Amino acid sequence: MMQTSVSVGVDLGGTSIRIGVYDVGLELLGSHSMPTRVAAGPQEVVEEIAAAIAKLLRDHPGTRPIGVGIGSPGPINLQTGVLGLLPNFPGWDNFPLRDALQEATGLPVTIESDANAAALAEWKSCSDKTSGLQSMAMITLGTGVGSGLILDGKVWHGMFGMGGEVGHATVDPHGLPCACGSRGCLEMYASANGVIRLACAVAASEQGSTALRQVVNRPGGFMPLEIAQLAEHSDAASILVFQRMGFYLGVGIANLISTLDLPMIVVGGGMARAWDLFAPAMFDAVHNFSVVYRLVEPRQRILQELNSTFIRPATIGPSAGLLGAGMLPFLADEIQSHPALPILEEKFL
């Protein structure tokens, strides 16, 4: 029997793990989802993943796995595949995820940050007309703010595989202290937690509305979606929340464009569903804070003719991270793998 080459993608999240089997055309042949038992420790979870992969492959006879791609929360050393200090994974620090999964599955494993994997998926899924695109950034607005950069046709890893932490670039040096230890990080304003924070601030201010205060002050907390619903029903205070979020997101994107003159910025993650609420303020801020954007803005018209824009919402949705992970085993050239300074790596590792 002819065997079909497939790849296995693993999207390791703080809440759940998704596993997908893809053929070379990146069709999803089968998938499996399970909760992430963080407290059980990384070795146990790796063995669960390996067992789930084995079962998925047994369920698809005639397939030959060429490798496993895993998208992992960052920070992570992409050269060694060792996890950094992950706030949502207590006890997982410095775990050699890539090697452990390789050992457990007996398959070659390629590791990427989850944000890079999602960026890869969005990039490779560009329409035919924009498929010549060599560079882009993806910003993922979730609980936090992640980012992935594709530069000159390759996923950008940076010096030690930590490149592209746009969520922790500062958008206001006099702003709120961030859990990362910095101040005024984009993540403090443009993430789900950021929207919750902005909603509380607006509710407590003169500009707060009764409706917003009711949601914000309800015991047991609230979801950003509820603020979005109020905004969609024309609650001025809730609209202001998303305008502020859009302002800071726009400052962050403006800095990215000023620094790199990128042709495309894709905004994904759960909070991107509020696009219509924050996008006008975001575009205003990008225009107001980036002379590079203003200079290249006329070309926006051409992108629009191609049914695209410089700055656009993600098209793939929540499965981007899984799809990107599934792509990894098929891609070798598109993964930046050189160390920035070989002598440094030798000495440090």
Place this chain on the structure above:
Amino acid sequence: MMQTSVSVGVDLGGTSIRIGVYDVGLELLGSHSMPTRVAAGPQEVVEEIAAAIAKLLRDHPGTRPIGVGIGSPGPINLQTGVLGLLPNFPGWDNFPLRDALQEATGLPVTIESDANAAALAEWKSCSDKTSGLQSMAMITLGTGVGSGLILDGKVWHGMFGMGGEVGHATVDPHGLPCACGSRGCLEMYASANGVIRLACAVAASEQGSTALRQVVNRPGGFMPLEIAQLAEHSDAASILVFQRMGFYLGVGIANLISTLDLPMIVVGGGMARAWDLFAPAMFDAVHNFSVVYRLVEPRQRILQELNSTFIRPATIGPSAGLLGAGMLPFLADEIQSHPALPILEEKFL
């Protein structure tokens, strides 16, 4: 007679033009300097440059020029070699500098922004021990703030050749309006004009000293060097000026590191001579505003063993731009030349 291959470098500044003839070992064989007659218009100046090049080459018989490299103020379209809107060059807008110089000299011309040329020179001049370095940024603190990026072994041009305008990334969204039309640009704080502005603000505040006020309020203006001299003589108000400058420069560098995880940032330009005055506040801000920097900071020790650091002053000095321009004709692979999106370029150009 054997002919020696040489390159010609041209550093086009707002005040003066410097021309150098280099051999393949990048030894400067001869040079010429002349004022930039901006008001005479670009075509006339190009012809002056061509005449000066011809004379320099006649003065060095036995040399065979392989091409001209020119470092030009930005913004500039590096794909077409056409100038953008240059604030210090009224009437030069949209001048096809590369083609005009090619026509006037009869030699192939390679064009780069002056900041990219300087970055190239600093990068290629890394010590033997750090010469494996594939990526870095150079920030030039002059009248304004320029920047050049080397990413993965190539000068980064960005989508339309405007990549690397770090001087116009925002370090404070509630900050001072910049001449570029944005607000809180790094250039407003870390340039010579920025230091003058910060000195005026400190002098006018409660923290102003008599000595600082005397300099600042003197009719006819003052130079940043005078504030540096006061600071070196322990004037607390003048020390504060450079601390503020260092703070904002540090925020800008922190954002660059958070975004790209770069292994080296070189700070050049005239204001870099005040390194000892602003560097402590700059390093504090980089540490405080970039979690990526904090995570990779331990590797700083290894760089120090190599007599280098993550963030260091330029080593070449004011001739970096000329040297970088002189390198251009010898380099082909190190210049990023692909358009970010071919279909866009076709349609727009």
